[in-house]
Amino acid sequence: MTTSLNLDKSLFFTLPNGLRVMVCQQRSWQTCYVSMSVKAGHFYDPEDCQGLSHLLEHAMFLGSRHLPKPNSINTLVEQCGGTINAWTGTEYANYHFDCQSDALTKLLPAFADMLRTPLMDKAAIRKEIQSIDAEFQFKLKDDLRRLYQIHKETCNPEHPFSKFSVGSGEIFNSHTMDELHQRLQSFHSQYYCGRNMALCIATPFAPSRIKELVAQSFNMLRAGAQAAAEWPALYLPEQLGIQINIVPLQTARRMIVTFALPGLHNDYRTKPLNYLSHLLGDEGEGSLLAYLKSCNWVTNLIAGSGIEGDDFKDFNVSFQLTPTGLNRRFEILNALFAYIDIIKVGVLEPWRYQEKARLAMLATEFDDNPKPLSAACEYAQHLFSYSFEEIPLLHATVEDYDLHSIERALSYFVPQNIRVKTIAPNLPTDRKCRYYDAHYQVAPLPAEMLEALATPEPITALSLPPPNPYLSDDYHLTLPERGFDQPKLIDSSRGLRTWFAQDHQFHSPKGDIYISFDTEAFSVGLQATAAKRIWLAALNDHLQEKYYRADIAGLHYRIYGHQAGFTLHTRGFSNQQTTLAMQLLHSILTFEPGEENFERLKGIQAQGLHNSLMNKPTNRLFSRLSVLIQRNTQAPVELLKAVQDCSLDTVQTLRKQAFGRYFVEAFMHGNWSSEEAIQFARTLNTTCRNATGAPLSRSVTRLPAGVRLFHEVTCEHDDAAVVFYLQAPGSTLQDTALCMVLDQILAAPFFNVLRTEKQLGYVVGTGFVPHNQHPGVTFYVQSPTTSATELLNADYFVSQSASSGTGFLPFLLDKYSAKPA
CATH class of the missing domain: 3.30.830.10 (Metalloenzyme, LuxS/M16 peptidase-like)
Known part of the structure; x- marks a missing residue:
């Protein structure tokens, strides 16, 4: 969980229209972070128009009452030194942005306008369907997306998780534009309302000041009603205790053991799943991973990941297998359950849980990689599930050791409650998943195997971790000395x-x-x-x-x-x-x-x-x-x-x-x-007694000024792509700063022209790209419908080539296509 917000100076309130709001004051910051969560994810898509919530997310950026041009909100946010984005998940959609703090009074009303009164112009929606389809085509050869679709097809078909969340041109174009437009308006009217939305703002300003701004911006939002969320079980009884064979596109050998759980991740006081993932994912001496590596069966292990919703959670133990391990899967499962048996005894010792809580406290107190925007998104969603009084406790550094809660969680870690996915080439399969053409097979695990795993063979090499010798009571600060504020x-x-x-x-x-x-x-x-x-x-x-x-x-x-x-x-x-x-x-x-x-x-x-x-x-x-x-x-x-x-x-x-x-x-x-x-x-x-050598050169290739160089890479991927690289004339601080500024200036119009207006592809962007501290700027686009040559000839690339007076000349172009030129 993200824990980068200090909640000591937080204000919680609800507007008359039902919008729940959390304002978190961060006095030392110069940036504001804003997230709006909407209970309108793909679980709420109509059966005959799956992906509608995703299409609406895209349509929200195509202009609103006061900012009518497509992507106007993007341009405005970037002019204020920030970024804006959105995602559509299972139960929730989320819209979020950051900006310089003094720009919040301008941007929050514009953000509210975008969410409340999107124009949803039919011509713009028609173009955005092309973007959605390009996104779908882009992921056709993504093994994770293929695995996700198989997961959907092997769960309860009555559960909304089984719906196709992305959408595609084929799905949307099966409806007339008038029908689709009406569906988007109805979906927005039903779900984008005060009682079905929650807002989190992290800001350096006093919460009372922000409360007034929020009221001014969102009071006009219609109240509506909160979306119902009563789903059947994620898995039917016959979908547990099974094995699923999947053939990947990439060379991979993995086994994912999934334990189907209720919403145990919502237990914020004890956090039993965090504790169990800490023990199962241990990599030290005596750990499950250390033992399996010593047998040459596994190269890596990750414990705890998996899909989750408000009332369900998949707890995955994922193994990267060796060729030998692929043929020793039962032994690996036996070792897993043998280790779980050891954990069941070990949880009786509170010191181990308390040590984990202390590790979490240190990580939170001295977090050197805060992600405030992610934290704002997380808290916005939490406002649906927890009371205002509970929110500050969600990431408390002191966790409660509750043996009953931990043992309850462990009661689900039994063989009859697993789904075993094996991902490897040449496995037997008998069906293909929809949309992604991935081959797989589903079969029950043999009853005798499940019985054997219920009483696994003990393994003496396995043991729980001892007290951590690197934990210290001394985390003191050294006083700064004059003359050492810069490298010496x-x-x-x-x-x-x-x-x-x-x-x-x-x-x-x-x-x-x-x-x-x-x-x-x-x-x-x-x-x-x-x-x-x-x-x-x-x-x-x-x-x-x-x-x-x-x-x-x-x-x-x-x-x-x-x-x-x-x-x-x-x-x-x-x-x-x-x-x-x-x-x-x-x-x-x-x-x-x-x-x-x-x-x-x-x-x-x-x-x-x-x-x-x-x-x-x-x-x-x-x-x-x-x-x-x-x-x-x-x-x-x-x-x-x-x-x-x-x-x-x-x-x-x-x-x-x-x-x-x-x-x-x-x-x-x-x-x-x-x-x-x-x-x-x-x-x-x-x-370092043999340090007698000289430093090796890290010079970069200096590209000739005023000359365009072409380099082509060919492969089997269906998409075409172009990367357009402009190398700065030198590596001075001024060159570096100018490249960064150039990237910031051109990012929004480049995206708007090539992706939104011309619909050249889903992956479109710019970037500051230094090589060994020598700065440069890139423009890139990837397309499932347009050839590399056509992408190269797009007006925007041509205009960049013509801008030779800037001092940043186009030197190198990479073209990428499915067939050699």
């Missing part, structure tokens, strides 16, 4: 440089440490890049169990490759971070991959590269753009073969060469004193 070089010798800066702005007991290695042996050429990729995968796999407890205690790490070598990045609480960084550094310098897991890890890398070749066209083009602009960056199609051909001897040889001579640059930033930083730099210098 504190050590420079041989092939090593260390920089340090204090946090003088956020005053948090946290920090970041970056240690970057430039290693020629791991960087130059396909073979070197492939070997580095496998070595990094093996290293991270080796460290996962050992340092998982640090990660959940707020001490995070990441070891990742880049074009000159690789980087160790630690972040989180500063009090134990230098110790963690040195422990990880020791592992980096000494770890050698062995034979036992080499083929498995190499296979995972090859599978990831193979699947990347099936990414959507725009993703493929941006990947190729990086290859063309950045040196020592390899294309996935070429890297795939190099990974497949790479041997253990090659990895070990190149690793030895890489650590024989290298260059290190480190940066330490956060809640440390200069004395602590200097001591860390000395330790780093002593540890």
Whole structure:
């Protein structure tokens, strides 16, 4: 759950028309976040016009009484330094925006006008149907969307979850425009009313001031009635205790075990599902994942995700399988239920629950990645399900240990209550799902299997996590020192440089440490890049169990490759971070991959590269753009073969060469004193004895001014796409700022012209794209109906090519089509 709003200064009230409102004051902010939740998701679609709620969401942006032009609200919000968007879910639709705080008085009435009096012009709706259909076509080869549709077809057909939520041109065009227009107006009239809507605003202004603005903006909203929400059971009895085989498009081997639950996620006091996902998803020694990895059956495990509604919840335990694991699914299920049996005993010990509550409290109190707009959307929806008094308790950091609540939740974790999806190539199937042409099969799990899983074989290697050694009682702040508010070089010798800066702005007991290695042996050429990729995968796999407890205690790490070598990045609480960084550094310098897991890890890398070749066209083009602009960056199609051909001897040889001579640059930033930083730099210098090399070049390809270069990528995807890249003449701060401003200025009109007016595609946008700090701007569009050549010749692209006087010239164009030119 998102927890980035401080509710101490919150005001709750209800307008005379029934609109529930939450105003949350955030004094230090300079931005406002606004979210309106409407109980009008796809569950309320008519049976013969499924996707209508989604179409209405699109139509809401096509002009209103006071802003009649399509996307006028988008332009207005962007002029005020913000963004606006919407989504349609199962039970709810949501409209949300952010803006500079002083613009709220202008934007909130416009937002209300958009929601209350949409014009729904028929010609504009006809165009928007093309956008919906383009969105549908865009997802035809998306395995997640295909899996979602199969999920719908294997649940209770009387439950509204079974409806097709997206809509398509075929569905909407089966009605006359007059009929469709009337349906949209009726849907809006019935559901977009005060009693069926809830508003959350996070703002630096006093709630009393915002209350008056809300009343002025929304008092004219019709009261109406709240939508009924009484649904039958999500699953019929015969839809539990089943197995579902699904054949994916990408190379994948997964098993998803779904436990069908009532709305246990609504228990905000005990939060039993959070606790159970914490235990089942553990990755440390003795965990379910550690055991299954040691058997070479599983490479990853995620616990707790799954669809949910006001009164139902799917709790998924998802396993990434090895080829061996695909044939040992019963053993994996046995291990799962054996671990659940251990949990049933372990929950009797309150300390483990209390430790989880403390971890949650630390994550909330020292959240360094707040998502206020997501939080506003979440609270807007909560206003339908909880009283004003309960809302502040939803994300309380002190959770109540209630053994009865936890044991009640565990009572649903039984074999008879599971649905097992297996996703892999070449599985037996006997039917196709609607819309997405995905092949699957449904069959009951054998009775003898369910009986065996009810009393699973105990596994001595499984155990619940011990007390977390990385939890601390000391999260103190270091006093800032003069001269360290900007990065300062504190050590420079041989092939090593260390920089340090204090946090003088956020005053948090946290920090970041970056240690970057430039290693020629791991960087130059396909073979070197492939070997580095496998070595990094093996290293991270080796460290996962050992340092998982640090990660959940707020001490995070990441070891990742880049074009000159690789980087160790630690972040989180500063009090134990230098110790963690040195422990990880020791592992980096000494770890050698062995034979036992080499083929498995190499296979995972090859599978990831193979699947990347099936990414959507725009993703493929941006990947190729990086290859063309950045040196020592390899294309996935070429890297795939190099990974497949790479041997253990090659990895070990190149690793030895890489650590024989290298260059290190480190940066330490956060809640440390200069004395602590200097001591860390000395330790780093002593540890990195072979840091005698020189830094490798990170220069980018400089594209010739005034010349358009074309590069074409071909693949099997049906869509065509163009990425238009403009490289700045230099990498100064002014060049960077101008690129950012150019992106902001052109984003809205580019989207409006190419997507809304010309209907060239669903994926349309602009972006600020730096390569190694050299700035640039991209324009991109992907279309299921228009060829790459036609996209290239669109007026907007032509106008950009003609604008050579700006200093930002069009240098490179990527075209993408299903067939080679």
